Amino acid sequence: MARPKIALIGAGQIGGTLAHLAALKELGDVVLFDIADGTPQGKALDIAESGPVEGFDAALKGTTDYADIAGADVCIVTAGVPRKPGMSRDDLLGINLKVMKSVGEGIRDNAPDAFVICITNPLDAMVWALQQYSGLPAEKVVGMAGVLDSARFRHFLSVEFDVSMKDVSAFVLGGHGDTMVPLTRYSTVAGIPLPDLVEMGWTTQDKLDAIVQRTRDGGAEIVGLLKTGSAFYAPAASAIEMAEAYLKDQKRVLPCAAWVDGALGLKGMYVGVPTVIGAGGIERIVDIKMTKDEQSMFDNSVEAVKGLVEACKGIDGNLG
Numbered sequence: 001m002a003r004p005k006i007a008l009i010g011a012g013q014i015g016g017t018l019a020h021l022a023a024l025k026e027l028g029d030v031v032l033f034d035i036a037d038g039t040p041q042g043k044a045l046d047i048a049e050s051g052p053v054e055g056f057d058a059a060l061k062g063t064t065d066y067a068d069i070a071g072a073d074v075c076i077v078t079a080g081v082p083r084k085p086g087m088s089r090d091d092l093l094g095i096n097l098k099v100m101k102s103v104g105e106g107i108r109d110n111a112p113d114a115f116v117i118c119i120t121n122p123l124d125a126m127v128w129a130l131q132q133y134s135g136l137p138a139e140k141v142v143g144m145a146g147v148l149d150s151a152r153f154r155h156f157l158s159v160e161f162d163v164s165m166k167d168v169s170a171f172v173l174g175g176h177g178d179t180m181v182p183l184t185r186y187s188t189v190a191g192i193p194l195p196d197l198v199e200m201g202w203t204t205q206d207k208l209d210a211i212v213q214r215t216r217d218g219g220a221e222i223v224g225l226l227k228t229g230s231a232f233y234a235p236a237a238s239a240i241e242m243a244e245a246y247l248k249d250q251k252r253v254l255p256c257a258a259w260v261d262g263a264l265g266l267k268g269m270y271v272g273v274p275t276v277i278g279a280g281g282i283e284r285i286v287d288i289k290m291t292k293d294e295q296s297m298f299d300n301s302v303e304a305v306k307g308l309v310e311a312c313k314g315i316d317g318n319l320g
């Protein structure tokens, strides 16, 4: 059987890291696409030349021609611009919406059967626009944010508790922005929920609140340190986890920005929710129950996402 084909649209910081990880994990052959001629070709060749050392079997190709992504099984989209210090994700909306139009049309015309993972910010609005522009089925177009936000939460918790990150599971819902909702009740160490761990004296409520806030600000913390761009190692690893779940039909339960129509009281919108990813793409939305407080935080986040989608419609009247 031929190897799967993975198309990476955008060969910048995240795109290059995605290509490297996909090759190391032998997920398939990789096509790196970018409009900046030379960058995708250079990165593809550089990674391919690491193959004999790492011992992976994967072909890598860099291109500026959409025809080269033909028949891709997975497309991961990072095309656009990232944040600089002082910018919010929402400041990127106007520029990146135009990018989503050209990328959506490129995928529609060349890889209409792909599972598409969007990473470009502001995430929830961009994945919605990408689905609109590409016309692909909603269950095949999804945004990466929840896996990353949960990974940041898990990392901070594992440091606080001095336990392996493997034994910490965490749950972050809502839009990928300042209003995201880390759910402590559904986050655990080896199955023990965080509120119980506070009662057991493993941490204090104040420390837990600070970790929740640091998770919300996780992207800005990295932007502030790097000064020239935003996070790329953990975002790439997170998207690769989603791609692998699809390619290997793993039925992973992962939080993603997915199209929700009916579950969690929502009527047709993209927002971060727990999903099941398998060969069908987003196969299920996990319709969890929330407390009153959690619901009100989630509603607040949903409203923020709706505001961004309305802003997109204001820029391009053909959307919606």
Ligand code: A3D
Binding pocket: 009, 010, 011, 012, 013, 014, 015, 033, 034, 035, 036, 039, 078, 079, 080, 081, 082, 083, 092, 096, 099, 102, 103, 119, 120, 121, 123, 144, 145, 148, 176, 229, 230, 231, 232, 235
């Ligand atoms: P960067 O290193 O600038 O790479 C972006 C690439 O996109 C560049 O190589 C550009 O040449 C290319 N590009 C621009 N326009 C087009 C186009 N029309 N077609 C194809 N390629 C194009 O950025 P990055 O890789 O650091 O970040 C990429 C995106 O991911 C940004 O929008 C970030 O804000 C976003 N991001 C999202 C998360 C989430 O958790 C959702 C995390 C980190 C970054």
